[in-house]
Amino acid sequence: MNVQQRDQYAIFKQKFFDWFLTEEDFTDLPRIIQALITLLQKEFHLLDVTFYVLNPFKHAFEPEVTTDCMIKQRREHASIPFDSHLKEQFDDVMIIDDGSEIKTVQFGVYFPEDSCSLVRFRIHERDMLPTSFIKQMKHDFLKVFARIRKVSEVLSEEKRYEQLHRATTKIHASMNIGDVLEEIVKTLKDVYPAFTCHLFLSHDSTTDRDLPIKLLTFENEDEHMGAMKAYVTGHIQLYDSLVHKRSVIYAPIKGAQGIYGVIEMIAPTVMELPEREIRFISLLANTAGSALENAKLYEQSKRLIADLQLINETIHHLNTNLRFQDALKFMIEKIKTSFDAQEVGFILLQEKERKVLPGSTPFFESKEARIYVDFVFRRIQNARDTLFLGDVKIHSDHTKRFRSLMAVPMMRGMMKGVAIVLHQEAYHFSFDMFKLLQSLIHHSTLAFTNAALREELERMVITDRLTNLYARHYLDERIQRSMEEDGLGTFILIDIDNFKKINDTYGHQVGDEIIIQVANIIKANIRQNDIGARWGGEELAIYLPKVSVHTGLSIANRLVQKVRELTDPPVTISCGVSYWKKNRAHSVKELFNRADEALYTAKRTGKNRVVVQE
Known part of the structure; x- marks a missing residue:
């Protein structure tokens, strides 16, 4: 370089140093390189400057930053193949002369970590720089860029770890x-x-x-x-x-x-x-x-607390003397809500017969449900067996209807059955849900058993053991309540004709069978809310709430006919009928006395008949 060129280069270095001192952010390396090549272009009258980086997958240099507008617009077409010719001359300054006034100059730059870049600029022939000048520029460019790159990496690393610290603080909070x-x-x-x-x-x-x-x-x-x-x-x-x-x-x-x-x-x-x-x-x-x-x-701890609260609230509610059917209905609604279940059924096993308990969703009363119930009972043989399936595979026409299935046995005392929970979506229930269902069923089975035993005990207290009709005291209570709440009612007192003769002829065991037969005929011919009761000995009684005397007479006459036709050995009955109305003063005792008088009249006038006492 001559004196003038050295002075020019010294001025460039001074300007670069001034720029370097004013630069505050060295983390954005492409922006820094862009500023450097722009300064080169301006100070040495270059037409444009482009900085290329090697793409190892394409074995080509691709433009990273440039002052050439054409390259900016078509970056994908501006790559330079890293061929054998370029590799041989990579360490040298290459001047590409195509015979025009515009010359292209390029030189390669190696960096640590086996990376390399290429600097290419175009210059007019009249402004052409000596090769020694360009080599000095290359040497200084490499040192400056290496330092800037190192500073950029350090600052970028610092910035990244600041971001990591911020992220760590945020995600742990x-x-x-x-x-x-x-x-x-x-x-x-x-x-x-x-x-x-x-x-x-x-x-x-x-x-x-x-x-x-x-x-x-x-x-x-x-x-x-x-x-x-x-x-x-x-x-x-x-x-x-x-x-x-x-x-x-x-x-x-x-x-x-x-x-x-x-x-x-x-x-x-x-x-x-x-x-x-x-x-x-x-x-x-x-x-x-x-x-x-x-x-x-x-979240797991919150879920466990919520599960414990659910179990506690459910069992507490079940133990508040609910009727068995009400307790079961409450339990099914809880399962549907807590597990987002579509179908919930409680199936009881009674003498090898399966009974769908009331309160189960209507699906379990359908023929389709039998496929799932049969499948569950085949897989569950004892109290320790459970089923948790995310994608049920049942070989039937309904295989894909419900794909998620949970089944937990209920085995305690008189309770022998299984709870089945279904959903159409595969893998809808999580394993945590399954464990919660197991706990719910385990704890609730005792409550169900207690409710069923309580109802069975109540039934035994108000039921006649021989006939399974209601006991006399329960009949009295129901008539008294009806007289307080209803507008009318009819009472029928029934006596088996010539019952002593039956006992003497066939024996007391057959006599009891006759009473049972008549009781069954009564149960088959009255409504669910009517009261059939054993009055005493061979006498039975029926109370028909909200039923007029005319309807009561029809029922009594039908019973007389049915008993005559269906009993074996055949017997007949006599019926005394009485009734009450709201607008007249009546008592339970008067109702009984009038029915007793009517029964006496039926017996005295030929038996096998119905008499009403007005």
Whole structure:
């Protein structure tokens, strides 16, 4: 270089130094290079300057920053192949002379970590610089760029760790899985805007937020082998793909108690990720794993508390002297609400017959339900057997109707059956739901048994043991209540004709059979809310609330006919009928006395007949 050129170069260095002192942000390396080449262009009257970086997958230099407007518009067509000719002359200054006034000058620049770049500029022939000048420029450019790059990396690293610290503080402050996952994705996108990020998570770690989440499954294992391997081994997996021209890192999201997923980072146009990037992604993954684990434990503890409250409230409610049917209805509604179940059924096993308990959803009364009930009873043979199926496979026409099934046996005392819970969606119930259902059924079965025993005891107290009709005291109570609440009613007193003769002829055992036959005929010919009772000995009684005397007479006459036709040995009965109305003064005793007088008249006037006492 001559004196003038050295002075010119010294002025350039001074201006570069002034620029360097005023620059405040060295983290954006492309912007820094853009400023440097713009200064080169201005000071040495260059037409344009372009800085290229090597794409190892394409074996070509691609423009990173440029002052050439044409290249900016068509970057994809401005790459320079890294062929053998360029490799041979890479260390030298190359001047491309196509015979025009515009000359193209380029030189290569090597950097640590086996990366390299190419600087190319165009210059008019009249402004052409000496080769020694360009070599000095190359030498200084390499040193300056290496320093700037080092500063940029240090500052970028500092900035990234600041982002990591902020993200760590934020995700550890949250106990919501969705918030933790969202912050992980945000941090990755902020730090690596050019990378593609996905989170591979197990089914119980997903969220309904719009995040790049994929489920970890053994399906498509070949496609996501790196993610599965990282999840199983707990170690980072690196994959470089020449076919797809990218590098992929799979970092396991680890906590103290397990691995909850995998971070997938896809780096385009990068042959191999630097060690510092791998360390940073690994550190972020471990931080995410710890925060995710805390959030899961918190949600699990909340769920356990809610489950305990549900069990406590349910059992407390069941133990408040509810009728058996009311307790069962309450339990089914609780299961439907708490488990988001579509069908709930309680099936009782009585003398090898299956009975759908009242309160079960209507589906269990259908023929279709028998397929599921048969399937469950085939699989459940004792109190320890349970069923938890995420995708039910029953070989029938209805296989796909309900795919999620839970079944828990009820085995305690007189309760021998099973609770069945169904949903159409596959894998709708979680294992935690299944464990909760087991606890609910286990605790509630005792309450159901107590309710059933209580009702059985009440039934035994108000029921005649021989005939299974109501006892006399219950009949009295019901008539008294009817007289207080209703407007009218009819009472029928029944006596088996010549009953002493039957006992003398056939024996008392046959006599009891006759009483039972007549009682069964009575039960078959009255309504559910009518009261059939044993009055005493061979005398029976019927009270018909809200029934007029004319209807009562019809029922009494039908009973006389049915008893005559259906008993074996054949017998007849006599009936005395009395009634009451609201607008007349009546008492239970008067009602009984008038029926007794009418029965006496029927006996005295030939038996096998009905007499009403007005």
